[in-house]
Amino acid sequence: MSVPVSTEHEVRDIEKGAPPARFARGWHCLGLADSFKDGSPHEIDAFGTKLVVFQAQDSGELHVLNAYCPHMGGNLARGTIKGDTVSCPFHGWLWNGDGRCADIPYARRVPPRARTRSWTTLEENKQLFVWYDPEGAPPPEGVTIPRIEGVFDGQWSDWTWHTLRVEGSHCREIVDNVVDMAHFFYVHNSFPTYFKNVFEGHVATQYQATAPRGDMTADQTVSAQGDTRSVASYYGPSYMIVYLDMDVDEAGTTVETAMINCHYPVGPDSFVLMYGAIVKKLPGMTDAEAAEAAAQASQGLAAGFEQDIEIWRNKTRIDNPLLCDQDGPVYQLRRWYEQFYVDTADVEPAMTDRFEFEIDTERAVRVWQAEVDANLARQTAAER
């Protein structure tokens, strides 16, 4: 048998690339809408700048402005809400939600150019979104955040919600997960048995089924309990809705969960990651029990993100991943993702055309089952 001789040019060198200098165009969730409705302005570090979110007292509407006051740079997020305006802590100028200066209490008149940037907002699913477009265009027709009916129909729990800041990684790392079947086994202790991706327009979807891992406990994996089926879609660059059904007992009880996995960029290599869950009440379930089930689902999400973050902290950015035949379509996903980082005029059909890819999981399932069986045998032996 001849052993292949590795010469220098046969070695695959990693092309690290650099994170994009701009931020993704699209709707970005800033958090649960109610969390901004406490009568105080809120400070958000996002898109390389600082924003202020405040609720107008009369209209009740949430507004987002650049936080730094164009007068002399005061931070409006440290100011106070007065009527439908936010008052700057530095010299008391009052700013409307549309970015106009409503009044300067000590001046005879407001300079005509006293305007600051007001961000386009949207409230959906009891969450607050801002539209970001470096070219300054409004959201195109049809590019919106779809409604999760369960949020409003009274049969589901309230949102759990968690926020954490990730430093030293570009948010592309988390989007890559959409196509990364194998990492669900190795990083998240889950057991994918079916895995398919569909990208079209501004939506990228992952269809997945998982089997329970008999060798894992509930705090090691979300899917320890039973078979799951999930549909997870990014609507734009940063907001993913996950619908997950889990069979929890022999009687055929299925728990339906809707989860959010979303983020907004802080700077070129930092972002704020947020996630939350709601659970549909089973017949006879009290509100408290539903809340408990949602908290449990959230716990699973939290564990999952900790596992991802641990990987990101220690990995390198890589622009030329070396893929094998049972990896998902990383390059096609990144091409889809690229549409949010180029000018609208430069969005190519290859970025938005429908693309489908189903991984043939046959070999992976066989190998992983053998690994699970070996772990179980070891565990049983250790218990004896």
Ligand code: FES
């Ligand atoms: S800096 Fe805001 S009022 Fe002067």
Ligand SMILES: [Fe+2]
């Ligand atoms: Fe992950």
